[in-house]
Amino acid sequence: MTFRSVTNYRETFKVILRKMHVSQKAFVNGQWVAAASDKVFEVTNPANGEVVGTVPDMDIQDAQNAIQAAATAFETWKFTTAKERSQLLRKWFNLLNENQESIAKIMTAESGKPISEALGEVHYGNSFIEWFSEQARNVRGEIVESPVTSKKILIDHHPIGVAALITPWNFPHAMIARKAGAALAVGCTCVVKPSEDTPLTALAIAKLAEDAGIPKGVLNIVTSDRHNAPSIGKLFCESPLVAGISFTGSTLVGKILYKQCSSGVKRLALELGGNAPFIVYNSANLDKAVEGALGSKFRNCGQACVASNRFLIQDEVFDEFVTKLIHRVKQLKIGNGVEPNVNLGPLINETQFNKVSDLVNDAISKGAKVLTGGKPASHIGKLFYEPTVIIDITENMKLYHEEVFGPVINIIRFKTEEESLKIANGTQSGLAGYFYSEDIKQIFRVSRKMEVGMVGVNEGIISTAEAPFGGIKESGLGREGSHRGIEDFTYIKYTCLGNLE
Secondary structure, three states: OOOOOOOOHHHHHHHHHHHOOOOOOEEEOOEEEOOOOOOEEEEEOOOOOOEEEEEEOOOHHHHHHHHHHHHHHHHHHOOOOHHHHHHHHHHHHHHHHHOHHHHHHHHHHHHOOOHHHHHHHHHHHHHHHHHHHHHHHHOOOEEEOOOOOOOEEEEEEEEOOEEEEEOOOOOOOHHHHHHHHHHHHHOOEEEEEOOOOOHHHHHHHHHHHHHOOOOOOOEEEOOOOHHHHHHHHHHHHHOOOEEEEEEEOOHHHHHHHHHHHOOOOOEEEEEOOOOEEEEEOOOOOHHHHHHHHHHHHHHHHHOOOOOEEEEEEEHHHHHHHHHHHHHHHOOOOEOOOOOOOOOEOOOOOHHHHHHHHHHHHHHHHOOOEEEEOOOEOOOOOOOOEOOEEEEOOOOOOHHHHOOOOOOEEEEEEEOOHHHHHHHHOOOOEEOEEEEEOOOHHHHHHHHHHOOOOEEEEOOOOOOOOOOOEOOEEOOEEOOEOOHHHHHHHEEEEEEEEOOOO
C-alpha cells in the first residue's frame, strides 16, 4: 500500500479525509466542534514539514465541556448491558478494519512512520477493540462462602465513571484503542486528549466510533496544542467529574500527573518510559538475535517505549554479533514513509531530533566508536537520522543511562551473566527487557531475575492484545490489554445479604 507518489500525497490525503467524512474539528458530545476561542493549530508531516491539516486548539473550558458531556452520558451508558456494549464495540472494530488503509495513510502523513508500519499499527490497535468487545461479556463477579449461614457474600464489578485518556504520538491509534476499548467495554465514558503531533488519527477513529452507533458523549476527543496540554491535564486530574486517568508518555510528565491526582485520590494508570536491555548470551542463535534486535530497536524509528535501548553482548559472541548486525543495519532504507520499501521514517519533531543527536555526540566526545551511521541524514530531510551502531559505551556517557528514543543501537560488552543482570537492572525503569539464549536453565534464571514487567525471550516483538502490557519501578502503574486491562476502569463492590435464616 503506497501513495501514487510522494509529490501527490497531499491531495490523496485530502481525498481520504473526505472519503471517511473526517472533520478537522474536535469531537464532543456527539458533535464536531471548534474551540470556543476559534483558535486552531497546524499538523505537519515530520518527513517534509508540510502542513497536512488544522485542528482546534482547545483550552480548559473546552475540556470541561467534554468532561461534562462524558459525565452526563455515563448516567445512561453505565446501565447498558454487557451485550449491548460488546455489539457496539464489535461494530466499531468492523468499521476500523474496513477503513484500515485510510487510517494508515492518515497516520503516515502526520507521524512520518512508513506506510507498512502504520498499517501494522492499525491491525494492532484494532485487535484491542476486538478483544475488549469480547471481554465486555466476560467480566465476572463472585459468590464467596460466608462464615455464617445467615449471610450471603456477593462481589461484582462496576464502571468507575468518566475516564480521561492522555495518549502519545508514537502509536496514535493503538494507544487510544488499548485504553478506550477497555473503558467502554465495562461501562465507562471517555475524554481523550491525543498528542498535538498526531490528532488526525484520533479524529478518524472517533468518526468510525460515531458511525458504529456509540452514543453521544460516550467518547470525546479534545485537541490542543502544546501550550494548553499541561492545563488540560491538570483539569483531568483535579476535576471531581473525572474518576480515573490513563496516561502513556514520559516518566517526567507521569510523575506530575501522579501528584496532581492525589488531591482527589483518582484511579490512575501510568505507562511511562522504558530503558529496555537487549542481552545476547554466548549460547544464543545469533541470526535470530540480530533479527530480533532490528525489530525491537527500529520500529517507528526507535520511538517506542518498549524499544531496546541498551544492547549487552557477551564476550565470546561479541564480534560475530556486531558484524552480522552492521550488515543488516546497512540494508535498512531510510526515507519518506510514503515511499515503497522504506524501513525508517523521520523523528517526530525537532526536540526529539536534537535529543538523539545530543546523546550520540556526547558518547563520541567521550570515546565511543561509531560503526555505522552516527549523524543526521540531512540529504533526506530535516528530522531524519541515520540508523546507528555505536560501541565502547561507558558509564560516563549519557547513552549508558538514558532512553534514546531514536534509531541508535549502543552496545556494551560483558563477561558474565551476573554482570549482564547488574547492568540490565541498574536503572529506575522497568518496562520491557529482551534476551537471547539457547540454555533452558539460563532462560528461566534470567527471566526471573530481570527487573521488568515484560520479558521477551528469543523474541523482539512481544506486544499483543491478549497479554498484559505494563512495567514496574518508574515505568508505571497498572496493566493494559489482556483480561486485566479492564481493572483500571472498574471498582469492586461487596454486597452482604444478611438475616437469611
